[in-house]
Amino acid sequence: MRMNTPEAVLRVNRRALVAALLAAALCLVALGLPVWEFSATVFSKKSGNTFVGDEKYLAVKAEVEAEAARYTEETGAVAQVFENVTERTNSKGQKTSMVAFEVRQAMRRTGWDFLRSGLAAGKVLLALVLCLVAAAVLLGAGMRGTMDVDWPELLPRRRGLRLGAAALGLAALLLVPVFMMCCNLAFTRWIRLATDGFPRPGTDALLRALDGFLYGGTAGEKTLELMSGLRHQAMLPLLAMLPLLAGFALCAVVCADGDPRQTLARALLFAFIIALCVVILYPYYVMVITGFRSNAETTDMYFQHMFPTKWVWSNLKDIIDRGVPRYLLNSLMLSVGATAIALLCGIPAAYAMARMHFAGRKVFLGFVIMSQMFSPVVLLVGISRLMNALHLSDSVLGLMFINAAFNQAFAIWLLRGTFVSISSEMEQAACIDGCSTVSAMLRVLLPIAAPGIVTTLIFVFINAWNEYTISTVLISTTSNKPITVGITQFSSFNMIEWQYLFAAALLATVPVVILFMCIEKHLAAGLTAGGVKG
């Protein structure tokens, strides 16, 4: 631990405190400045089949400008005229222009306007202000009377107060993007849904609030129409709050811990882990929610919810009627059979490799390593011919053998690693006592090696369960399909029944994921065990 002189500590603390309070104050100032900018349409007019500058164009332009002037006169706000020219070729092959005029009014709203508006975004902003004020108070309370005390000697309570200030600062920082998201929802998403005829409950209240917020209550019935052409974006003061709040949190961390690097590294670690987990779990969330939605909801581009409005459990019944249990059973038979064959052949081979000296051991080891890369995909043509010749194509039995064979190398590799890591003394003793080699292996080695064998077993099982490519080539009869091939019947070229696809996928995934979580601890060790000298 670093020990500093009281003067040095006082200096650092004073700087951090001043910087933090300054940042908090600047944030509150920024909220008083315009934070959000709008460009609202108040009038629009199109002029087709014209040229820029011709009579028709001028007439429309004059009309639009008069409208803008009238608007300015009525409301006192400055309205601007915009024109958008699109060139097109008409039916006679002449080039003409389409000019669209828009009268737009630029509006800016400060943070305080938002607070008064009653919008959800305003409530987020209120939470932000409260967080910031509470953080400043906590920081002040934590600093009182201990400005020159070194961090290691701080009372835990003081430290807690200062760290609490940092946490609240971080919360305030995270509320800025939340505020932006709320604005996007209120000003675009919900308005668009309402204009397209899919209003959500509460749209009326929202429109009233928006009318008061943007048009001072003058728009009334026309609010929705006016809002539909609204453009909006965040302004600099709001964006400036991001570095200010980050600075505030950082200063609070300096006050609490002296050296912020440790805390920052930790924060970074957690941020990375959380982001990773969110990304990894996202497809599974999609699988679950889509598997229990109705068909209409899965392809609804206006769908307003993150979860199904009604959980359609009958999807499960439908997929059961459409042969999914049969596919699951096939997959189960295929995986159990492949695992059994792979282990029955693999355990003796791995045992011989681990325990016996013989000519050609090296060659076989080389072959085992090489064959880890013999992917069935590249050999598909050969495999399908071979299976035809053996009359094993289009049967679960054939798939069993193929999966066992292509997992054989990996199984031997894992098992050999396990066996090598176990001392052979007990088996030697058993052999001297007159036990045969076979019973020495069965009675002595296998019970000790059980964890490694279970890992191999689950691994081969999962590989066989998840295999897709060979099955799709070899199996043509519906009743012989394993689940990975079976679920593709729900996605044909012209229609994909997403809800059935994902409900079936869920049934195929959950058992395997649970199995994999069971061996997760041994997985990493097992993968490299083969290379570790025993």
Add this chain to the structure above:
Amino acid sequence: MNTIPIRHKWEPYVWLLPSILLMAIFVVFPIVIVFKLSMSEISKAGIVGSWNHFANFRAAFRDPAFGTVMLNTAVWVVSVVGLSTVLGFITAMALNVEFHGRRIARSIVVFPWATSLVIQASVWNYIIKGEYGNLNNVLLNLGIIKSAVNWRSTYQIEFAWECGVGIFVTIPFVAFTVLAGLQSIDKAYYEAATVDGAGFWRKLWNVTLPLVKPSLTVCTVLNIIYVFNSFPIIYTITKGAPANKTDTMVTLLYMRAFYDNQKGAATAMSVIGFAILCVCASIYMMVTMRKEEQ
């Protein structure tokens, strides 16, 4: 050496026999068949004729899609293996630190590995669907985007998505192999480095990287093989469309063999792919065997 006495000289071979039989019939035999087919004329009906002076290879090279597909395969392998190695390494480093909830995080990271590729690919295919896809739905309802985005406007972007899914499903494998390597490093090295005043980056560069290099090499070579052979992602998301522009070698091979009935060209491609893999596998074998001898 950890051995037991053998009674007869032939005994070990009996132990190996089932395994050798299994692999000889179902692994070696298809290889022989593919090599033989690639050298012979194959009629539309699938009847194998005589030696045809490498006509199949000429057909494969003349295939209009061959150039694009080789390039795609290179991009696919390099980007997926490269990025998943970097991200997987970072993940392994993060999971090697002690923190609350580490066991849960590890269990979650293993998820994509346990899920069938065809299911993962189907889910992502739905997620990035143009208008009703779940990504648009979630982002719109959270207010992160203002209007629906077409996530697959060009085939290049679609191919990039496919690479992304490839990276996503490969990360757990890299993370767990590297994690195994990290956990076997003696803590004393780090303590010594700390005493010598080495910071995080110095420790990473001078202690961690040299010590996990063996696991990293093994995992990278295996990864090249797995990724090269990866079929369901591309087959599910784009099926190589438009006009084989997003195909890789294995999906093109599949299409030529089982859709377009060009078995000759397909077997020639198999042999080419096999040759590429053999080079990788030889490197892998040399590395592993050398490690074995140490």
